[in-house]
Amino acid sequence: MPITTIIPTYNRPEATIRSLESVLSQSLEVDEIIVVNDASTDDTAKTIKNFIKNNNTQYLKLITLPKNRGVSGARNAGIEAAKYEWLAFLDSDDEWNKNKIELQMDSLKSKNLLISHTDETWVRAGKVVNKKKHHKKYGGLVYDQSVDLCFIGPSTSIVHKSVFGEIGYFDTNLKVCEDYDLWLRITAKYPVDFIDKELIVKHGGHDDQLSTAFHSMDYYRLKALKKQFENPALTTEQIEKTVRVFDEKKKNLIFGCEKHKNFELLKKVNLV
Numbered sequence: 515m516p517i518t519t520i521i522p523t524y525n526r527p528e529a530t531i532r533s534l535e536s537v538l539s540q541s542l543e544v545d546e547i548i549v550v551n552d553a554s555t556d557d558t559a560k561t562i563k564n565f566i567k568n569n570n571t572q573y574l575k576l577i578t579l580p581k582n583r584g585v586s587g588a589r590n591a592g593i594e595a596a597k598y599e600w601l602a603f604l605d606s607d608d609e610w611n612k613n614k615i616e617l618q619m620d621s622l623k624s625k626n627l628l629i630s631h632t633d634e635t636w637v638r639a640g641k642v643v644n645k646k647k648h649h650k651k652y653g654g655l656v657y658d659q660s661v662d663l664c665f666i667g668p669s670t671s672i673v674h675k676s677v678f679g680e681i682g683y684f685d686t687n688l689k690v691c692e693d694y695d696l697w698l699r700i701t702a703k704y705p706v707d708f709i710d711k712e713l714i715v716k717h718g719g720h721d722d723q724l725s726t727a728f729h730s731m732d733y734y735r736l737k738a739l740k741k742q743f744e745n746p747a748l749t750t751e752q753i754e755k756t757v758r759v760f761d762e763k764k765k766n767l768i769f770g771c772e773k774h775k776n777f778e779l780l781k782k783v784n785l786v
Contacts, residue, residue, distance in 0.1 A: 515600055515619055516545040517672070520592030522585050523606035524552040527561035529717070534565060534574070536609035542616035546597050547571070549606075550588040551578040586684035586692040589668075593683060599675045607717045608669040614713035618672050621707050628674040629700060630707040631666040638718045653708030657701040657752055661739070661759050664694040666706070669714045677704060685741075688734050695738035702747040730779050732767045736760060736786045 519537050523530045530549065537547055551559050559578050566574050577591060585605075593601060600622075602615060618630045633651055636643040651666075652659060659665050681699040684692045700706075739760040742748065748756070764783065771780035 515623060516598040517600040517602055517615065517619070518546040518548060518592075518596040518598040519544045519602045519604055520548050520550065520589060520596065521604045521606055522550045522552060522588030522592065523554065523558055523562075524582065524585075524588070525554045525556045525558055526606045527556065527558045530558060530562060530606040531565055533604055533606050533609055534562075536611075537604065538569070538571070539612055540610065540615045541613045542619060544602065544615060545573060547574040548592045548595055549574070549576050550592045551576060552584070552588040553579050553582040584686060584689065586686045586688065590683045590686065593675065593678055596675065600672060601675055601678075602672045603668045604714075605669045609715045609717075610669070611713045611715070615672075617709050617711065617713065618707070621709060622672065625707055627705060627707045628677050629704055630672045630709065632670040632709040632713040633711055634667050634670055634714045634716045635712045636716050636718065643718075651708055651710075653706055655701070655705050657698070657748070658755060660694075660697045660701045661742075661752075661756055664691070664697065665701070666693070666697045667714065667716060668693050669716060673700070685738075688737065690731050691734035691738055694735055695741065698738060698742055699745070702742070702745055702752070730767075730776075732763050733779065733783055733786070736764055736767070736783065739763070740786060 521530065521533055534547070537544060549562055551562065559576065562576050566576065577595060579588065579591060583591070589603065604610060614632065618632065622630050631651065636645060648663070656665060677700060681703060685695050688695055739756055742756045743753065764786065767783050768780065771783060
């Protein structure tokens, strides 16, 4: 079961090297590593090229996009370029624990499933953050949990390439919450494997983090939810829940826009 690792990056030379080192230190070696440089404007490409040269890593490839396509476009470029069928995603500001790939691949093989995810350690501004009870993760048929919040962390996931052929790639029209949208589409059709261990370190709180840069993330969650209204894979009960969550989020977002006099966003929300 050969594996391709896909790492999208933009203006993160040091963090990307940290992520790469966590891949190279895996107890089960991956077969291909693709770093997608999303038209960085700093020395990210040069730093990665030097890393490849210094480590003599023949299976590590760098793709540099001619113009910035966003994280969805960068991940999609990695999927399209991947040589192997199993795809392990890693954001350039995160890192894997040493036995992540080994534990997931052993579990996927034994259960004959196509998607796996794990628990994660959250670090913000260098300090470990305690997760709330509602952040608990599960395996199996988890569409309902995925509607409530972004249930699967991209850096925890391994997905068989055939899944993207069935449900489509990351939505490049979503600036953020592209992972929320993807997991809705995936969990509507597929059961997922879950390893109940914190096998990645998710770093947050930095200035270039997408969730920091976009303060209207619920607007993009609304767009993702609305796409599900006509999904033929959903049961009547799942559609009803999706509509309930959509209505609740829209109501709360409208209230917030009116309270803070954000009329530009309010106009966009009313059109969803």
